Amino acid sequence: MLADVDAVVQRVKQSRIYRRAGNIFILWGALQWARFALFRLFPAFAEVAWFSVDLIGIVATLWVLRGEVRFGGRTPWRLVGAFALFYGFGYLWADVIGHMGGRQLTAFWPTLFQFGYAVAGLWLGAAFLVIGLGGALATAAAFLWSGDAFYVVIPLIDGAAMIAAGLWMRRA
Amino acid sequence: MEAPDEIIHQPVRLRIMAALTALSAEDEGLDFVRLKALTGATDGNLGAHIDHLARAQYVEVSKAFVGRRPRTTVKASPEGRAAFQRHVLFLKSIIAAG
Numbered sequence: 001m002l003a004d005v006d007a008v009v010q011r012v013k014q015s016r017i018y019r020r021a022g023n024i025f026i027l028w029g030a031l032q033w034a035r036f037a038l039f040r041l042f043p044a045f046a047e048v049a050w051f052s053v054d055l056i057g058i059v060a061t062l063w064v065l066r067g068e069v070r071f072g073g074r075t076p077w078r079l080v081g082a083f084a085l086f087y088g089f090g091y092l093w094a095d096v097i098g099h100m101g102g103r104q105l106t107a108f109w110p111t112l113f114q115f116g117y118a119v120a121g122l123w124l125g126a127a128f129l130v131i132g133l134g135g136a137l138a139t140a141a142a143f144l145w146s147g148d149a150f151y152v153v154i155p156l157i158d159g160a161a162m163i164a165a166g167l168w169m170r171r172a
Numbered sequence: 173m174e175a176p177d178e179i180i181h182q183p184v185r186l187r188i189m190a191a192l193t194a195l196s197a198e199d200e201g202l203d204f205v206r207l208k209a210l211t212g213a214t215d216g217n218l219g220a221h222i223d224h225l226a227r228a229q230y231v232e233v234s235k236a237f238v239g240r241r242p243r244t245t246v247k248a249s250p251e252g253r254a255a256f257q258r259h260v261l262f263l264k265s266i267i268a269a270g
Contacts, residue, residue: 002263004183005190011210012194012202 014125021128022169023064029162031057036155058083086116103150107143110158111136131165177259179228184221187211189256192231192248201232201247222246230255 031053038049062080090112094100100108114135121129138157146153180189191202191210202210208218225231230252234245248256 001183001186002260002267004187005260005263008187008190008210009194012191015206015210016195 017124018127018169020064021124022166024061025131025162025166025169027060027064027166028057029159029164029166031060032155032159032162036152036159039155082116086112103143106151106154107139110154111139114139127165127169131161131169135161135165176262177255179224179230180256180259182221184211184213184217185225186259187213188218188221188225188246189230189248189252189259192246193253193256195248197248197250197253199247201234201245204244204246207246225252228252228255 035049035053038053039046042049090109094105094108098104098108114132116132117128118132118136121127121132135158138161139154142150142153142157180186188207188211191207195201204218204222207222208215211218213221222231222233226233228251229249232247232249234247236243236245
């Protein structure tokens with residue numbers, strides 16, 4: 001009976017993680033589309049738009065996680081640290097070591113975070129693993145086979161995939 | 173040794189209380205559909221057990237419309253949380269004694 005109680009508690013906890021994560025996925029999917037629209041409308045301000053959208057996303061993510069994270073406690077700093085490490089790693093390879101071109105950069109950043117979701121899935125549940133690996137495969141396929149449409153396809157696919165993944169997680 | 177709680181002891185009601193008490197007291201509770209998925213009970217069975225728990229004042233049930241669809245939300249009451257804790261202690265004491 002205690003095992004039964006424990007199993008239900010674990011399912012509730014996972015369901016809550018999925019629901020919160022689902023909201024975050026939907027948020028970032030919408031931001032991907034917003035970023036794409038800003039790039040198209042104001043190409044001269046692409047760099048500003050890139051960092052502004054990311055900043056809005058990080059602040060909004062912390063807002064979605066309010067109540068789960070205790071500001072000033074340990075948990076938010078782990079989250080902020082995770083973002084910082086991913087960005088640091090990405091910046092190091094994208095701009096310092098890798099000297100990637102626009103096409104590579106456009107594929108690199110989504111896949112970096114998609115692999116992050118897949119890693120998180122090893123602890124948080126299979127849905128993260130499926131979304132991470134599925135997204136990375138879709139990005140790779142677009143990189144290899146979408147030709148000149150790549151710059152349009154990537155943000156649309158990534159945005160749509162994240163929103164679909166978010167809706168799926170909220171129902172899980 | 174703690175005594176068993178005859179209301180919570182029933183397996184489906186135990187699962188319902190486990191799910192509801194896994195949430196914090198400030199949480200809004202769980203809706204009927206999610207609770208059904210978590211407990212594996214049928215609609216009628218789950219409804220009957222929720223009524224049973226509500227009569228014992230272990231849960232609070234609220235009904236509202238989300239758009240045009242009715243939505244039933246169930247939340248553990250403070251009495252229900254305390255009773256569940258006591259029942260879990262009872263189960264643990266049985267295991268420890270065995």
